[in-house]
Amino acid sequence: MGARKMAKKEIVVREEILGSNKKIAADIRARLEAAGVLVVNLLSSPGSGKTTLLERLVETLKPTHPLAVIEGDIETERDAERIRRKGVPAWQITTGGACHLEAKMVARIIPEIPAETQFLFIENVGNLVCPASYDLGENLRCVLLSAPEGDDKPKKYPAAFATADCLILTKSDLVPVLPFDPERAAQEALEINPRLRVFVTSALNGKGIAELVRYFIESRANLIQRQRHA
């Protein structure tokens, strides 16, 4: 929450919530790492294309890699239904007003995830601000930025980009008809966070999906390697 002047009581309560969230997230991460599951937390504004990207990832991964999806929204089961239609287990968390997922909401679902699962994708509530403060036990945090949103967004909403491992530029098929420069967007994000892996994608024409899937598969292989040597 940075420089906003908050009441002292508000700060204390907020720190308690984040502290408790961090503990639950660490526990989720430990349990799923031990089970060989790579957890990916997808963050973005509403309408950046998280669910459509997930549909493409599911189609590409499903034949060879068992996966599961948790969908976060304020209301409606719509997104989980879209994923289930692809034949993949999906759980919908509706926050009933809250602007982000918290680790405790995810923790309740963990016991239901099938034993063979290799990847768990968590689609956060559409919000480029608040979800950045909440660790959900993920191994990779990916922030999406769609071409129609504009290439000036990273510096205006820096926390999501600062805390992410990868930046997925989506809807790149629209670049020809929009004043959006993927280079500029990537450059701004890299100035905030130089270790970001950047992917330019289009769920419509498939651009960048194979590279992204490869990145997730490699990240899981590294995770399992680390587990073996731990």
Next chain:
Amino acid sequence: MGARKMAKKEIVVREEILGSNKKIAADIRARLEAAGVLVVNLLSSPGSGKTTLLERLVETLKPTHPLAVIEGDIETERDAERIRRKGVPAWQITTGGACHLEAKMVARIIPEIPAETQFLFIENVGNLVCPASYDLGENLRCVLLSAPEGDDKPKKYPAAFATADCLILTKSDLVPVLPFDPERAAQEALEINPRLRVFVTSALNGKGIAELVRYFIESRANLIQRQRHA
């Protein structure tokens, strides 16, 4: 925050903040109504086109109606600079992390607004969730939804639509190349809030801008009428 389970302490602190915000907002509204200023609060996701729409509104209104703009962002002065380039007074509030504007941030700027001002537009932080809970002293709350975000968003993010007076569908020039049905988007929003006034706009080709400006001018005339009879 609806059905999310919050700690009792969190609820108390939140109610205190919202209660104090409501009082400051009521004071802003009373002062600006007495001065004949119509205040419009613009809410949407990041990248829905709030600043670009404001640039068009400024160009249309400025020759005949003095106006002023307050820009809300987490970081950067970019948006206020864009408005100032149009020759209109603009103030940038950077929240330094907070995901919404609060009335107290706006209150600090009120004394600086020129006496002749007829319209004050406040562009909120790009976030379709949290700003809906904070009255800024506005007379009209307008929620923007851009064609690329998808026509399924009202029911997924209902609070912004439930508390708004008007819905501005933006980037309508992109409708031909996108799976977006303005009718469906409007219908979903109207099911949540039947009193919404709906405008279909494009800042690029000017569609709907004149109608929107007329709505603001009429709303101000009604406000002044009410003031006279009060």
